[in-house]
Amino acid sequence: MPADLEEKTDRYERMLADALDEAEIGAPAGTPLGETAAECREMAVSYLDDGRHFRETGDPVNALAAYSYGYGWLDAGVRMGLFVVPEETTLFTV
Known part of the structure; x- marks a missing residue:
């Protein structure tokens, strides 16, 4: 049975919200890697905000897409070493 869109x-x-809570920028601010990590985080936060806007306006398909894209930015950043995450986390594909 396919997953319910709302669920x-x-x-x-x-x-995405939990991933944003767990992922910490792993490079010093002002360094190229720190700036790249900050930009990735900013994109993830923007997609979370966009998704919430889409939900409020009755557009769950675009909300789901926004949440997925935001999570993708964080997950890719974790895999590239831009973020530090707890070892016990199950949120990322590391």
């Missing part, structure tokens, strides 16, 4: 959108919103 999946809720899950991805929580996942």
Whole structure:
């Protein structure tokens, strides 16, 4: 049975919000890697905000897409070493 759109959108919103709470920039501010990490984080936050806007306006498909893109920015940043995450986390594909 396919996942319910509302349930999946809720899950991805929580996942992105939790990922933002866990991922810490792993390079000093002002360095090239620190700036890149800050930009990735900013994109993830923007997609979270966009997703919430889409949900408020009754557009769950674009909300889910926004949450997915935001999470992708963070997950890619973790894999590239831009972010430090707890070892026990299950939120990232590391």
